[in-house]
Amino acid sequence: MGTALSTWLSLVWLAVVATAATADDLAPVGYVTVTPGSLTSVLSNSSDNRPIPVKPFSVRVTPVTNAEFLNFVLKNPDWGRDRIASVFADHTYLHGWKSATDYGDQTDRQRPVTNVSWFAAQAFCEHEAARLPTWYEWEYLAAADATHADARKDPAWRARILAWYDTPTDMHGPTVGGAANYYGVRDLHGLIWEWVEDFNALFISPDSRNQGDPDKLKFCGAGALSLQDKENFAILMRIALLSSLSGADTTDNLGFRCARSAVPNLTHTTPNQ
Amino acid sequence: MNKSIHSVLSCKAARIAVFAFGMLAVSCHSVAADQTARAQRLPGNSIYQLPISLTDQDGHEFRLSGKRGKPVIVSMFYNSCQFVCPMLIDTLQMTEDSLTPVQRNSLSVLLVTFDPARDSVAVLKSITNARHLDAQHWTLARTDDGSVRKLAAILGIQFKLLENGDYNHSTALVLLDGEGRILGSTNQIGEVDPQFAKLVRDAAK
Numbered sequence: 354m355g356t357a358l359s360t361w362l363s364l365v366w367l368a369v370v371a372t373a374a375t376a377d378d379l380a381p382v383g384y385v386t387v388t389p390g391s392l393t394s395v396l397s398n399s400s401d402n403r404p405i406p407v408k409p410f411s412v413r414v415t416p417v418t419n420a421e422f423l424n425f426v427l428k429n430p431d432w433g434r435d436r437i438a439s440v441f442a443d444h445t446y447l448h449g450w451k452s453a454t455d456y457g458d459q460t461d462r463q464r465p466v467t468n469v470s471w472f473a474a475q476a477f478c479e480h481e482a483a484r485l486p487t488w489y490e491w492e493y494l495a496a497a498d499a500t501h502a503d504a505r506k507d508p509a510w511r512a513r514i515l516a517w518y519d520t521p522t523d524m525h526g527p528t529v530g531g532a533a534n535y536y537g538v539r540d541l542h543g544l545i546w547e548w549v550e551d552f553n554a555l556f557i558s559p560d561s562r563n564q565g566d567p568d569k570l571k572f573c574g575a576g577a578l579s580l581q582d583k584e585n586f587a588i589l590m591r592i593a594l595l596s597s598l599s600g601a602d603t604t605d606n607l608g609f610r611c612a613r614s615a616v617p618n619l620t621h622t623t624p625n626q
Numbered sequence: 627m628n629k630s631i632h633s634v635l636s637c638k639a640a641r642i643a644v645f646a647f648g649m650l651a652v653s654c655h656s657v658a659a660d661q662t663a664r665a666q667r668l669p670g671n672s673i674y675q676l677p678i679s680l681t682d683q684d685g686h687e688f689r690l691s692g693k694r695g696k697p698v699i700v701s702m703f704y705n706s707c708q709f710v711c712p713m714l715i716d717t718l719q720m721t722e723d724s725l726t727p728v729q730r731n732s733l734s735v736l737l738v739t740f741d742p743a744r745d746s747v748a749v750l751k752s753i754t755n756a757r758h759l760d761a762q763h764w765t766l767a768r769t770d771d772g773s774v775r776k777l778a779a780i781l782g783i784q785f786k787l788l789e790n791g792d793y794n795h796s797t798a799l800v801l802l803d804g805e806g807r808i809l810g811s812t813n814q815i816g817e818v819d820p821q822f823a824k825l826v827r828d829a830a831k
Contacts (some may be wrong), residue, residue: 432678438670438671440675472779472780553784553785554785577662600780
């Protein structure tokens, strides 16, 4: 009896190990732990625009690459461009790839994957027990330069970032792995635009000068958000883009990275009733 | 290792582990559910493709695709909303009132809360009772935060939790056909949107 049980348990162990060993053919994914803090967001969340606390979390150092996304598609064929339900991605989903299971040249391997929908990005992150970062998490990371947690008041830094938005876009642009910022995170600016988990929370009043005149019947609660720090164009452009998208939309410059809450991720479990 | 053998093996491993440790049931369940969804061949543009699980006002769990078969008006709300949400239910009731009894019987209403933390099954039940909602046609439901975000995204509804616990959200009544495809929607509440009402009547024939 004891022998049978131990044989059986070692079989279980072997099966689990075998599964784990084939789970990832790529190099281990790099997540970096981000020091918690607070952020004065360009989106006001309260009347006095108090800083928003950012809880501890970890985040992918670089955006997800074509090679990593292909690895995900091979394991989850329903997310291939030949199989994906149209409700989850529009017709330009992964359209830069040669085929559903081929992203193209070897040089594309380390390029960030783009033309991915929010649903596909979410599914990818869930596949590695993660989620997309929230807007505030992304904005918190993106406020840093190489040596300061918040470089947003530095005109030279702002100008450098803005210069990228002037550069014509190119799907075959640089690969991931730019310079690390204060948190050790790379490529937040200058490479791609990125999905956030709560992209559909970024609605702003069509004219945010119209304080106190939101369409009350359209918006429950306090009405649309208003924008702060109106000189921070680079960040405001991100919000403008994200708030105009629906979850199935894809664009040539829009990719993503994943994040994890430092505490066990409770977002995707049902709370006690 | 061959892909299909691998997936069979890992599922078997998971089942053994379930037996041994009573866990990992979810991953196997979702594989099986996905296979079922494929077998029934939902259209690609059906929002029932979203593999989320909800709980209704009576505590029964159901998949979104469980609504398949009849046209449904879907919307999202939260109970502590003072202004728009009661009007949302009024508007849905007015839309129902514009139907013949036969049409009403072939239509159902699904209201999902943005606020699963506060809108428990008991709260959903109390709304159903207080507003005299016919439980045969009306489902008030809750799900987890991640699924709320996905459902809102697929319906084109925007929402944000504010510091004071309120939700800032756009309001939409979305009409689905029996296969979960979006036939139309309206942002008009407080009165019946005549064009939307016509879509509903046509769908409920």
